[in-house]
Amino acid sequence: MKLYPCDKCDNGQIARYGHVDNGVCFKCNGKGKLPYDPSPKGYIENNFEWSEQERLEIEAEQEMIARAEEENWRIANNIEPY
């Protein structure tokens, strides 16, 4: 199977999100490669919209991680959720 380099990261890591989950790329699950071509025609032209969508996705992801971490912390400290 042909693999394509992931367009969102370097070798599976996104430096600017290093503070979240070690910056592991959610797109390729940290593999740095994708089983499909991530650069379809029109990507460049729609770059702004893509970036906006990406930003929203990452914000949602960060919120999810923050909640999961808080829950883990509660469980680790035997604190019942509200």
Ligand SMILES: [Zn+2]
């Ligand atoms: Zn990636």
